[in-house]
Amino acid sequence: AQSVTQLDSQVPVFEEAPVELRCNYSSSVSVYLFWYVQYPNQGLQLLLKYLSGSTLVESINGFEAEFNKSQTSFHLRKPSVHISDTAEYFCAVSEGSSASKIIFGSGTRLSIRP
Amino acid sequence: DGGITQSPKYLFRKEGQNVTLSCEQNLNHDAMYWYRQDPGQGLRLIYYSQIVNDFQKGDIAEGYSVSREKKESFPLTVTSAQKNPTAFYLCASSETQDSGNTIYFGEGSWLTVV
Numbered sequence: 001a002q003s004v005t006q007l008d009s010q011v012p013v014f015e016e017a018p019v020e021l022r023c024n025y026s027s028s029v030s031v032y033l034f035w036y037v038q039y040p041n042q043g044l045q046l047l048l049k050y051l052s053g054s055t056l057v058e059s060i061n062g063f064e065a066e067f068n069k070s071q072t073s074f075h076l077r078k079p080s081v082h083i084s085d086t087a088e089y090f091c092a093v094s095e096g097s098s099a100s101k102i103i104f105g106s107g108t109r110l111s112i113r114p
Numbered sequence: 115d116g117g118i119t120q121s122p123k124y125l126f127r128k129e130g131q132n133v134t135l136s137c138e139q140n141l142n143h144d145a146m147y148w149y150r151q152d153p154g155q156g157l158r159l160i161y162y163s164q165i166v167n168d169f170q171k172g173d174i175a176e177g178y179s180v181s182r183e184k185k186e187s188f189p190l191t192v193t194s195a196q197k198n199p200t201a202f203y204l205c206a207s208s209e210t211q212d213s214g215n216t217i218y219f220g221e222g223s224w225l226t227v228v
Contacts, residue, residue, distance in 0.1 A: 009154065032214050043118070043204050043219030044157075051214045090156060094213040099145060100164075100172065101213060104156035 002027040002095045006105035013081055014113050021076040021108045023091030033074040034092040035065055044090060086112045116141045118220035120205050125225050135190045135223045137205035146188040147206040150174060163188055164211045200227045
């Protein structure tokens with residue numbers, strides 16, 4: 001069965017510093033991978049997703065994630081964070097044919113210090 | 115603007131009472147979902163619906179009920195049988211049930227049992 005592990009529940013960083021949020025998954029078949037972001041008291045929004053093709057995917061606000069099949073990872077990175085990036089980030093994996101089978105990680109809270 | 119509207123944002127319920135959370139979408143999506151989010155945990159699927167007049171139990175359906183009489187509406191009833199209902203509830207939708215589809219979320223409803 002598929003599962004998702006986000007290794008860090010909280011990541012504090014200084015503004016303009018680089019950040020990496022780690023995500024590992026387990027699955028015996030091909031998967032789709034997602035990162036969602038949740039700002040306080042709001043729903044989740046898709047940040048980026050990997051379906052196929054290039055293993056490096058990018059979002060419009062400077063985040064990127066790389067699918068590493070051998071390490072079963074999909075870490076999220078940003079070279080320079082801003083205060084506005086403060087949020088909770090969820091990694092998700094889907095291996096079935098139905099979107100209802102998507103599994104979310106427990107989330108990583110990113111806090112940016114000025 | 116297209117999106118998902120959840121109401122109410124905050125709701126207090128006395129023990130033993132049923133309560134219904136509203137979810138409306140104008141995205142013309144076939145599939146809709148209800149998730150529950152507890153602190154420090156990922157999202158857990160309560161119910162989902164692939165199409166009008168059809169819905170399926172998710173991972174934690176006990177104590178909840180839904181209906182899908184219209185494409186745009188998917189209300190969730192939290193019944194008195196739900197032992198620990200205090201949580202953040204998220205309604206979501208996707209164009210179809212295909213697993214590569216982006217899932218769009220509402221802004222959530224906070225339910226507190228007093």
